[in-house]
Amino acid sequence: MANPVLPSSGVLSPLGLDAVRITPGFWGDRVALNREVTIAHCQEWMERTGWIGNFRGERPRRGREFSDSEIYKLLEAMAWADHPALPELAETVARAQEGDGYLNTRWSGSRYTDLEWGHELYCYGHLIQAGVARLRTHGEDPLTRTAVRAADHVCRRFMEGTQTDGHPVIEMALVELYRATGAERYLEMARRFVERRGLPALGEIHLGRAYFQDDVPVRQATAFRGHAVRALYLASGAVDVAVETGDEELLKAIEDQWERTVARRTHVTGGMGSRHADESFGDDYELPPDRAYSETCAGIASIMLSHRLLLATGDVRYADLAERTLHNVLATSPALDGRSFFYANPLAVRVPAPPPDGMVNHAAQGGLRSPWFDVSCCPSNIARTLASVAAYVATSDGDGVRIHQFTPGEISHGELRLRVETGYPWSGTVRVRVLDDGTGRISLRVPAWASSATLAHGGGTRPVGPGYAEAVGSWRAGDELVLELPMEARWTYPDRRIDAVRGCVAVERGPLVYCAESAGDEPPLAEVAVRPGSALAEHAEGEVVELETEAVLGAPAAGSWPYRSGPDGWDGDHGAEPGAALRLIPYHRWGNRGPATMRVWLPVAD
């Protein structure tokens, strides 16, 4: 079956990507753009930067020590997308492999001399994921054989001993290769990598061991910490190991860490990571909007983790967080043309930045999206994720189909063949049409934010609360289920322990977080406040729903020192003008109109 994650047990079972055909719509359009534009864009840049040339032996070698991994993520994207450029690129990679399976364009000749920062096992992890994708979509070929040889080399080299890699990902890759091949050594190697970490397994680094989760063993940690992508890839691998080995304690540990992280270390967009200096989570409730790191790859890693936990437990909260992160991180990073990307996804930008200067702007900070980066993990990660995004849409739960994410498409499982019609996330109506006669349970996720949803089928309509709304029956072709989700825009308030957004509110509508953007003649955002509870009027811009609310515009006090003996309110002292209109756009669309300032969290006018 073609799917990135195929556990051998769990409450829910994945469907093949061919059993979930996404048609034009919010995700369908992005899948098509990815296949037609982004994959080729990535390959062009990997040629231009010499990262593919490294595999051809071109010298001097170019790119960072982990640049091989970008080619592997691109190969994975090509595999899921059945892209015609795959075979030639796979051959180029295969020819660079050494006789014993070792493969790295940077470290050949000084193998494994810097496990903390060398990223050799990290690169294998992505190679193996690409190989699994190819195996499941095509069957054996040079890419799958390269991946297997690399995995076997890893097992020979690392099965004994105490070592692991500074950057996790090999763990989940090896478990998936075990699932794809049945060879138990891969699972055992993955298990050992998971268990070694934190004993500790790595040397000291100046960022401290928590940076690469080597401070405490995985099953003893209480929250995700350190480098966000590393933490979430490791947790994903730990879930995979736990599921395949029946290690309920390990699974529970990750569930608990997920719960604490979501309650205390997650931005309202679903984004994770607050610190630029080490790309890390930061402390509980340290969630600055302006310096939110919220790396695109951390968002992807969070979706990967939540999906694994959803499969293992069937708990709707994992699908809820995946929805939030899909719509507000994954959909935000690429520009509308699929040719430039945010690396960091901050929730506020105070200064309109000039376009990125070549690849210098490491994280496209505060500015426009960048076509490529010197550390360019995000574009190819987006490419492979969009190419396989159908995996998150629906699963089976034994005798039925559960629909977790709403987007137009067709879903087949057993006797059930369903067509989903929806304008989601702009419209809250999700229509599921039965295409063939058949029996089975059909379940539709009701998101936690949907407090007054209804489900209509068989002539009746009933209220359905957050969770999964189920309908069981013998279905006839032409039968319909219609889920109605309430799409009124909502004012959202932060927990008061989040210092960085105290006195502010955000606006959400359906699964989308909204923001104010000032790109042209809109009011300067530093001088805008809102009154939560005010009307949020909807305006259709094509299919996109924008919002408008009444704002208070207050020119700030002039002053030579920004700390004073009295409160600096929005009460008109400084010429505040109530009644100005403030437009709010979906956060994932910001930054597509040129240099701009932006805010998700808006001060409350007091």
Added chain:
Amino acid sequence: MANPVLPSSGVLSPLGLDAVRITPGFWGDRVALNREVTIAHCQEWMERTGWIGNFRGERPRRGREFSDSEIYKLLEAMAWADHPALPELAETVARAQEGDGYLNTRWSGSRYTDLEWGHELYCYGHLIQAGVARLRTHGEDPLTRTAVRAADHVCRRFMEGTQTDGHPVIEMALVELYRATGAERYLEMARRFVERRGLPALGEIHLGRAYFQDDVPVRQATAFRGHAVRALYLASGAVDVAVETGDEELLKAIEDQWERTVARRTHVTGGMGSRHADESFGDDYELPPDRAYSETCAGIASIMLSHRLLLATGDVRYADLAERTLHNVLATSPALDGRSFFYANPLAVRVPAPPPDGMVNHAAQGGLRSPWFDVSCCPSNIARTLASVAAYVATSDGDGVRIHQFTPGEISHGELRLRVETGYPWSGTVRVRVLDDGTGRISLRVPAWASSATLAHGGGTRPVGPGYAEAVGSWRAGDELVLELPMEARWTYPDRRIDAVRGCVAVERGPLVYCAESAGDEPPLAEVAVRPGSALAEHAEGEVVELETEAVLGAPAAGSWPYRSGPDGWDGDHGAEPGAALRLIPYHRWGNRGPATMRVWLPVAD
């Protein structure tokens, strides 16, 4: 005359350090501890880490590429303190100098191959400052000769061309050497270094040219930006060049940049720098308390700059900022025992951190002070600044004495010989006693925060507003002036554009910023709010004045997601207890009782 900064013109003129004798008191105690403990502590660590051994040719060379500069800052401290360890250490340094004046333990053999990051001219800058200090306190010796040879080498190598160093400091060092020797080539070299920067003079770096102020020429910039220490050292050198060359445009440019930076990019402590990733200022109003970088060295650099602008212009605002930064950054970094230091000086710490693990904790982030760092610029910078802190206390203004900073001591200038008696900053009474008959103007700074000060002398008392309170006369031994500054604790509110502290207040008393610290059984600070306007009761702890106010303690709402449909107030919904007492201590004393949480900005209970 012995003083680090001796401009040839300006509204105010420095006094010799021997003309300002600081006696026991707030600063006198710190000066003594520095001389008796900190200087030796630094030398011990520089031996232990091998950084002094590098000068003896010990191999492998140890420490970062700029470690030589630490030895030079220590030598400067020893020169001002007339420390007996200086001659031997100076000889060690002198012996490492090459025949043509080149001196660097890291780059010898590959000179000037990486001006962006190599720090060779930066190291010379500190060497020259040490040499000037020795020349002015002792006269010629091996240290001064080494410094002069290095400066001459720099002039020969860099006078022509377009190059400069990635880290400024050579500029102000060369101007001071010009002032000390009269050799105009040093001034010209400094002038060229200042003018070259921003043309640009350096290569591309991944952090962008603004990092080392090479984005625009010094006189065209509008605010300090990029790496805070670099920016403030460069500005100090630019003021020195402007003063010596009569370049009023350049002086005005730095004054304007200072003004904008103080109004928009300065923490309430006077600390500067908001970003950890590149130790930079950040954007206007980007002033997060928890991630305030506020590097100790940036505070010192800010004091150096403000002092230069004060000398040039006589404008009290520069002395006001210096007071704030002296009391809330310089006094904060060293522990009460003078043997450990904060590198970063955040305004909030949420999680009590374990003691730093060796030197791994680069910036003593969020934790206890660290005895040393892998990048250990701060301890020796503190040592040289405390050893010469008398320079900031008083100046002449032609025919009189101006007292800028209040601390017990004796000040002599012309016919005036004065004794200052005060318990400042705990007490607001500053008594200036005339020790000998004489004439001349005596001026005392009235800080901007002192809205109801009075000055008593000659039998009368009059109100004096912020600025300088002056008294002119023929003085008799025994005459007294008594300045009374209002020391009621004050609630301070932020400009509403500072997103990170919206809805919060701070407490100040005199020049001191206060904070809440939770080190033992005090209430957890995440659950504390205050009501500004409430009484702030004073409690004496020895000479230290602590404060107490009524707080609202509210256990936070439990929840799996920290964003909700209604406000999360302090109104008792979650079992808030009004009426609890909250102790506030001077910010500079926090972190001396073991691992603790801390907050300067306190949420307002609404």
